[in-house]
Amino acid sequence: MQDYLHLEIEKKWQDIWDEKETFKAYNDYTKPKYYPLVEFPYPSGQGLHVGHPRPYTALDIVARKRRMEGYNVLYPMGWDAFGLPTENYAIKNKIHPAVVTEQNIKRFKGQLKSLGLSFDWSREINSTDPKYYKWTQWIFLKLFEKGLAYKKEMDINWCTSCKVGLANEEVVGGVCERCGGAVIKKAKSQWMLKITEYAERLINDLDDLDYIERVKTQQKNWIGRSEGMEVDFRTTSGDNLRVYTTRPDTIYGATYMVLSPEHPMLEERANLIENLDALQAYRDEARRKSDFERTELNKEKTGVEIKGIRAVNPANDEEIPIWISDYVLMSYGTGAIMAVPAHDSRDWEFAKKFELPIIEVVQGGDVQEAVYTDTDKGIMVNSDILNGLNVQEAIEKISDYLTDKGLGERKVNYKLRDWVFSRQRYWGEPIPLVNCPTCGWVALPESELPLTLPEVESYEPTDNGESPLAAMDEWIETTCPKCGGPAHRETDTMPQWAGSSWYFLRYCDPDNDDIFASMEALNYWMPVDWYNGGMEHTTLHLLYSRFWHKFLFDIGVVNTKEPYMKRTSHGMIMGENNEKMSKSRGNVVNPDDIIQEFGADTLRLYEMFIGDFEKSVPWSDNSVKGCRRFLDRIWTLQENVTDDAGYSKTLEVAMHKAIKKVSEDYENLKFNTAIATLMALLNDFKKQTAITEGEMKTFLILLNPVAPHITEELWQVLGYDNMVADQTWPAYDEAKVIDDVIEMAVQVNGKVRSTITLAIDATQVMAHELAFVDEKVLQFTEGKRVVKEIYIPGKIYNIVVK
Ligand code: ANZ
Numbered sequence: 001m002q003d004y005l006h007l008e009i010e011k012k013w014q015d016i017w018d019e020k021e022t023f024k025a026y027n028d029y030t031k032p033k034y035y036p037l038v039e040f041p042y043p044s045g046q047g048l049h050v051g052h053p054r055p056y057t058a059l060d061i062v063a064r065k066r067r068m069e070g071y072n073v074l075y076p077m078g079w080d081a082f083g084l085p086t087e088n089y090a091i092k093n094k095i096h097p098a099v100v101t102e103q104n105i106k107r108f109k110g111q112l113k114s115l116g117l118s119f120d121w122s123r124e125i126n127s128t129d130p131k132y133y134k135w136t137q138w139i140f141l142k143l144f145e146k147g148l149a150y151k152k153e154m155d156i157n158w159c160t161s162c163k164v165g166l167a168n169e170e171v172v173g174g175v176c177e178r179c180g181g182a183v184i185k186k187a188k189s190q191w192m193l194k195i196t197e198y199a200e201r202l203i204n205d206l207d208d209l210d211y212i213e214r215v216k217t218q219q220k221n222w223i224g225r226s227e228g229m230e231v232d233f234r235t236t237s238g239d240n241l242r243v244y245t246t247r248p249d250t251i252y253g254a255t256y257m258v259l260s261p262e263h264p265m266l267e268e269r270a271n272l273i274e275n276l277d278a279l280q281a282y283r284d285e286a287r288r289k290s291d292f293e294r295t296e297l298n299k300e301k302t303g304v305e306i307k308g309i310r311a312v313n314p315a316n317d318e319e320i321p322i323w324i325s326d327y328v329l330m331s332y333g334t335g336a337i338m339a340v341p342a343h344d345s346r347d348w349e350f351a352k353k354f355e356l357p358i359i360e361v362v363q364g365g366d367v368q369e370a371v372y373t374d375t376d377k378g379i380m381v382n383s384d385i386l387n388g389l390n391v392q393e394a395i396e397k398i399s400d401y402l403t404d405k406g407l408g409e410r411k412v413n414y415k416l417r418d419w420v421f422s423r424q425r426y427w428g429e430p431i432p433l434v435n436c437p438t439c440g441w442v443a444l445p446e447s448e449l450p451l452t453l454p455e456v457e458s459y460e461p462t463d464n465g466e467s468p469l470a471a472m473d474e475w476i477e478t479t480c481p482k483c484g485g486p487a488h489r490e491t492d493t494m495p496q497w498a499g500s501s502w503y504f505l506r507y508c509d510p511d512n513d514d515i516f517a518s519m520e521a522l523n524y525w526m527p528v529d530w531y532n533g534g535m536e537h538t539t540l541h542l543l544y545s546r547f548w549h550k551f552l553f554d555i556g557v558v559n560t561k562e563p564y565m566k567r568t569s570h571g572m573i574m575g576e577n578n579e580k581m582s583k584s585r586g587n588v589v590n591p592d593d594i595i596q597e598f599g600a601d602t603l604r605l606y607e608m609f610i611g612d613f614e615k616s617v618p619w620s621d622n623s624v625k626g627c628r629r630f631l632d633r634i635w636t637l638q639e640n641v642t643d644d645a646g647y648s649k650t651l652e653v654a655m656h657k658a659i660k661k662v663s664e665d666y667e668n669l670k671f672n673t674a675i676a677t678l679m680a681l682l683n684d685f686k687k688q689t690a691i692t693e694g695e696m697k698t699f700l701i702l703l704n705p706v707a708p709h710i711t712e713e714l715w716q717v718l719g720y721d722n723m724v725a726d727q728t729w730p731a732y733d734e735a736k737v738i739d740d741v742i743e744m745a746v747q748v749n750g751k752v753r754s755t756i757t758l759a760i761d762a763t764q765v766m767a768h769e770l771a772f773v774d775e776k777v778l779q780f781t782e783g784k785r786v787v788k789e790i791y792i793p794g795k796i797y798n799i800v801v802k
């Protein structure tokens with residue numbers, strides 16, 4: 001028999017699939033549909049990483065299985081191609097980013113094809129194609145029209161190295177997510193999207209979705225809903241200082257107030273403040289720090305007391321000092337807090353440092369020695385009308401009390417901020433607005449979309465941080481669509497997250513020129529049935545796209561309120577020594593090399609086999625070889641197939657068990673145990689002198705989603721002229737899955753008292769359940785204590801009682 005020549009075989013089948021359009025999704029809206037989705041990649045200059053095939057193969061398995069189950073499957077792929085690395089490469093090498101993008105896509109696409117993924121390439125999309133970004137611009141204009149896009153002068157996170165504004169989500173650990181550069185605050189007029197208006201729905205609607213738990217939790221934490229009160233503190237200057245607190249019950253323990261250094265009171269009451277210079281100096285200092293640095297828990301507390309004005313605690317009319325400190329952020333709540341040092345750790349550290357009074361109001365520990373934050377079960381003390389109540393009762397009582405007196409109101413707050421939607425860069429979607437001196441910001445009419453990127457000389461951002469578009473007078477100068485007078489185009493572009501916020505909709509109807517996708521197509525294909533992607537996108541892309549989708553639902557152009565029914569996430573593939581793969585460590589594995597030497601089927605099999613799909617795993621050359629050996633053994637299995645292989649009861653049970661296990665495991669991200677099952681089945685096969693053609697066929701179908709090329713080839717060798725991809729997914733017989741059942745003797749204190757009927761491999765728990773409803777067993781055990789149970793599966797069950 002011929003050798004297993006993987007390169008030849010794999011190329012052959014990829015060409016056949018292409019030519020026959022085997023994986024094309026049909027707009028036949030009568031068949032049941034299935035829409036699995038993986039995150040479209042950013043086509044970077046480095047080409048495909050070995051991490052990419054892991055999620056792609058996982059959902060390829062699901063897609064292939066679904067087709068065999070009779071579904072019309074849409075498994076699409078495209079390119080999320082705007083963004084900084086391409087632009088930086090273009091700047092350095094003086095090549096147009098569109099040219100760089102085209103080259104990168106070509107390389108990526110070739111690599112993906114060589115993996116034998118069953119994408120419907122006829123629906124390929126590219127976020128930088130004007131035909132695509134026309135609709136990104138269109139959606140933006142709808143948001144603008146509905147008042148959800150607005151321009152605001154604000155302190156933004158500014159990456160000093162990329163020279164670009166960053167969203168909060170792009171600042172990780174105080175530095176730029178992309179380049180690791182320092183991030184400072186910079187005042188800039190920015191386009192913002194009101195994602196905060198959707199905060200409540202973005203949390204509540206998670207309940208109906210089949211997202212893995214850690215994704216739900218991360219989204220909830222990021223949105224950060226908190227329930228509390230806004231309370232007014234009078235001041236000696238005659239003002240009201242409003243604070244936000246989640247613990248109004250602790251108000252009797254508020255011994256001072258803290259304002260954010262940016263709080264407007266400093267300007268508004270400058271005339272009454274005695275130490276304005278010191279406060280101003282502190283404010284300047286704070287401005288240079290990121291929110292992350294400012295709120296870090298274990299950092300040394302700093303602050304300055306405001307001299308000349310004091311506040312009055314509304315609960316007990318005590319006068320208390322007002323401080324400013326950078327641990328209070330202007331961007332959250334009201335930018336002012338009542339400090340309760342006995343029960344809030346940051347307040348406690350601050351009070352210790354500046355020797356401010358600490359009053360216990362919830363009983364628990366010695367609050368002079370250590371902060372007592374575990375207050376949930378405590379009883380109120382030193383709190384006048386609240387004394388003796390538990391925390392929950394106290395919160396209710398004081399909230400009603402302060403509300404009735406007009407001193408405050410209940411309030412829900414969110415950590416989520418509006419989305420900074422402008423970038424001062426070239427390689428992004430132009431924002432289709434013009435600024436008219438008479439009409440203000442005006443949308444371009446739909447007929448003028450797409451507003452395409454003009455050719456520029458240089459892609460570098462200007463020194464003052466403007467986009468290179470800002471230097472293009474001919475492009476900027478235009479007329480106002482409303483009044484016809486002279487006007488200027490917006491020169492900022494959209495962030496990379498724009499194009500990916502709706503791309504799954506475009507796949508449903510990629511060539512439509514009248515609308516981003518027809519309602520008919522959306523009605524059929526949406527929602528996405530299963531979406532798999534990286535955990536790093538949980539608070540960015542996943543939230544943004546859910547927000548856009550909800551907005552599109554509200555304006556009646558999509559049919560579902562949520563885009564994705566199910567969300568799962570894969571672990572990363574690390575270097576051999578469990579470090580992140582990187583050029584500098586020299587531990588990068590190139591998927592092309594593996595495909596060349598061992599084949600795409602080996603790579604696919606390996607990536608699905610190496611461990612729990614949801615956890616990160618180190619690369620292992622040895623297991624790659626092991627996976628290849630498994631395929632080699634399958635290759636020679638055809639020699640064992642004969643017409644007159646005898647019937648084997650054990651093998652029949654093994655087959656049915658394998659069908660059940662593999663079918664279930666493919667659905668539950670347990671690809672590794674599915675493959676282990678197939679490996680065990682192969683061993684069973686090899687123990688037989690011969691196997692039947694039927695057994696071989698079932699085996700090939702089960703393995704096909706993981707290793708599509710070798711299985712198609714062996715199918716052909718068996719003499720069929722259709723494909724495995726055309727077969728029906730095998731069913732199993734539940735009766736044949738159950739192992740033989742036996743009668744087992746049950747002893748009580750060494751004497752046989754009864755028998756139970758159970759499966760040969762039943763667990764002790766099962767045996768116990770069966771025995772302890774048996775009358776004869778109960779007769780000898782009731783009223784006694786079970787001190788020991790000895791259970792030997794398939795043999796005996798002995799219960800010892802006293
Ligand atoms: C008094 C108090 C007593 C508080 C106590 C907590 C514990 P979450 O749950 O995150 O919403 N806070 C309010 N605004 C702030 C700001 N702009 N910057 C920094 N901290 C701020 O947290 C709400 C709590 O964080 C509020 O409740 C307030 O401190 C503080 F035992 O008020 B608390």
Ligand code: ZN
Pocket residue numbers: 436437438439440480481482483484485487
């Ligand atoms: Zn005008």
